[in-house]
Amino acid sequence: MSARRLCAxxxxxxxxxxxxxxxxxxxxxxxFVIRWRGALRAYRNRCPHAGSxxxxxxxxxxxxxxxxxxxxxxxxxxxxxxxxxxxxxxxGRALAPVPIREEAGSILLIxxx
Numbered sequence: 001m002s003a004r005r006l007c008a009x010x011x012x013x014x015x016x017x018x019x020x021x022x023x024x025x026x027x028x029x030x031x032f033v034i035r036w037r038g039a040l041r042a043y044r045n046r047c048p049h050a051g052s053x054x055x056x057x058x059x060x061x062x063x064x065x066x067x068x069x070x071x072x073x074x075x076x077x078x079x080x081x082x083x084x085x086x087x088x089x090x091x092g093r094a095l096a097p098v099p100i101r102e103e104a105g106s107i108l109l110i111x112x113x
Contacts, residue, residue: 003101003108006033010105012040017061017069019045019053020109031098033107034061034069036080040107042100043083047071049090054078069095 006020017034030045030053045053049071055061056072063070068086069078076088083095099110 002111003103004111006031006100006107006109008105009040009102009107012107014038015062015066016059017055018059019055019061021045031109032059032061033100034080039081040100040102041080041083042098042109043095044098046096047074047076047090048085048093048095049074049076049088054095 007018012018012033012035014035017032019032021028021030023029031042032045033040033042047054052073054069054071061069063077069080074089076085076090078085078095083097085091085093101108101110
């Protein structure tokens with residue numbers, strides 16, 4: 001499996017996130033990584049309700065309480081630990097997880113060869 005370096009592990013603080021985008025046009029890939037209760041988690045940056053990015057403004061993924069992820073476009077609320085929508089227009093659906101790993105102080109996005 002191939003891997004793409006996203007950033008240094010230290011660049012994502014507890015309760016914060018960062019978005020990453022690759023490619024152009026229909027091949028564009030957009031993901032985000034958060035640190036939640038010490039663990040790094042990654043999801044496609046796409047709300048299951050309307051396909052819009054979760055962050056608005058850029059790189060703001062958590063709601064004001066810091067306890068949940070929130071779609072800045074429609075207000076859907078997601079659990080950080082598994083991406084399941086618990087309130088809003090996409091109730092019951094979930095953010096799509098993407099595989100990452102930490103290696104030598106970096107966060108790597110794992111892809112298919």
